[in-house]
Amino acid sequence: MSEHDKFTDSAGVPWEGRSFHENPFSSDTGEADPELLRALLEFKTSSSNQSEVVMAFANARVLIPLIATLGESGEGAHGHQVDKSAELSIVSVRTPDNQNGLPIFTSVESMSRWNPKARPVPNNGRTVALAAVSEGNTRVVLDPGSETEFVFRRPALEAIAQGFSWSVPNLNTEVIEIVDSALANIAEVRNFTLLNADPSAKLLGHELEVVIYLAADLDKTRLGEIQKEFLQEISTSKRFVELVDSVGLKFLPAS
Template identity: 40%
Template sequence: MDKNGNAPGEEAASGSVPSTAGPAPRHLPGHIAAALAGAGGPADSAGQPWQGRSLAGDDGKVHNFEDDDGTADAGYLAAVTALRNGSGDEAAVIASLATARVFIPIIAQLAEEAEGAGALVSDKQADMALVMLKAADGRNAMPAFTSAKALADWHPDARPVAVYAPRAALSAVSEEAELLVLDPGSEVTFVVRRPALWALAQQRPWVPSYLDGEVAGSIADAAARFPAVRNIGLLPGAGVASATGTGETLPGGGAGPELQVVLYLEDGLDAAAVQELVAGLQAAWSRNVLFGERVDSIEIKLRRAVQ
C-alpha cells in the first residue's frame, strides 16, 4: 500500500492520449505565459503564424532557444539508450533532464461569452490552457515532450512552449501535479515520480528511494520498535519498470510503486498480529518527514526470517 493508502501493485497509467473532454482552463505559470508571449502569440518571435505550421525541419525552429531545431536533447536520448541496454539507470535519466529543453503543450480553450455595456455580448475569447492528465490512481500528471514531433504526434493542435526541464517541473509542482510524464504516446514514455520531480524543480540530485541510505535508516529505526521484525530489505518496487511501445521492459520510467520493503518476521505470528505490525510500521513511516519527501509509493512483502 502506498502512503496514500493505495493497494500494493497498483500502478498509475502514463496517459497516452489527452482527455477527450479537453483541458479545463488553468492559469498559466508566469514563466510559461512569458515564454508564450515571447513566441509572438498567434505567431512566433520571427512573425511567422503558428497556424498551418509543420513542426519538422526548418519550420520547427524554436526561436526562444537559439539554434533549437525541436529535436530531443542528446543527453536525455543517451541516458534513455543506456537504460534500454542495461548500462544506465533511472537516476541518470533524471540527471540528464537538469539541462534538457522540453516542450509544454498549451491549448487554446474557448472562453465563455462576456457581456459588455448595454447588454451587448462581446466576441468569444480563446484562453490558453495547460494540459493536465489524470493518472490511474487519481493523481494529477503534467505531460511534457522532449521533441516537437512527439508533441505534434500526441496533439496536433497543441502549441509547444519550450522551457528547461527544471522549469517544467516547477510548473508541475505549482499545478499540484505529482507526476511529470515525458512523451506520452511515444515509443518511450518516462514518468518522473514526485520525489524526482521535486528534486528536479529544486535543481538538486535525486537518489531513488530503494538506493537511499537515509531512507533505509529511517525505515530501520521505525522497525527497531517492533521485535517481531528480524530484518528488512529494500528493493525497487514493481512500478519502477515501464514498457516501451513495442513491449520492451525498461528498468525505470514507471509510475510506481517505486519501493518494495521486505519484512523478515519471526515465526509464529498469526494474521491479526501481522496486520497490526504492518499498520504500526506504516503509521510510523507516515510521520517521518524524510520518508514522506523521498518515497513516492511502497509495496510490502512479508517473509519468514531464517532461523
C-alpha cells in the first residue's frame, strides 16, 4: 500500500482550508414540522387564510423528493438488458393551470403515499422556495394527494425566498390601492370588492377575483370596453404583477 502526505487526502487534495458543518437535520425523524402541520390543519378547518401557512412554511423543515432515473443501460453477459447506472434527480410536475410545480412534502409518510420509491432530502422552506424560483417553477405543491395538500403560487414563493412577509391579494392594501386607482376614471363604476378566488389553495380558480359594481343598463359593448380598460391599467403596474399571480373579473349591477 502506498503512503500519501498526512496533510492531504487520498486524492492529494490538501486538508487545509476545509471546514465541516454540522448537519442540522441529522436527528430528523421524518415527521411533519409541528408548526407547519398546525398551520395547515387550522387552515383546512377554520377561517384562517393562506398567509399563516406561508409564514410557517418559510421556517419549517420540509422534504424534497429525489427520484431515480436511468442513466445508462446496456446488454448483460446473457443478452439481457441491464441498468448500468442511475441518477437521483429532483422532479417537477405540470399543474392543473399548466404551470411548472415542485412537489414538496411535510413528512416521509406523505411522500411515500405520493411515490414509495422517492428518497427524502430535508431542507427548510425558504431554501426550497429560492430553488423553485431559480429553476423557473411558479408553483410549489405541498403534500400532493394528501389531506394537507397546499399550493404556493409565484408571489408567495418570491416573498418566502426573499424573507418578506406575504398576504393574500384580496387583503393586501397595495393591491386594493392599485385596483382603486385603475377604476377611478371609469365613470360607470360605483364600487368594487376583492375576493380570494382560490380559498382552498388547490389551484381551483384565479388567485384574485375583482368584482366591479356598475351603473345599470350598460350594453355588452361598453362592458367589453370597461374590461379592456381595467385589465390594461393593472397590467402596466409592475407592483400588481409582482403581487398577484392571476386575476378574474366579474361585473355586477350596483344596488
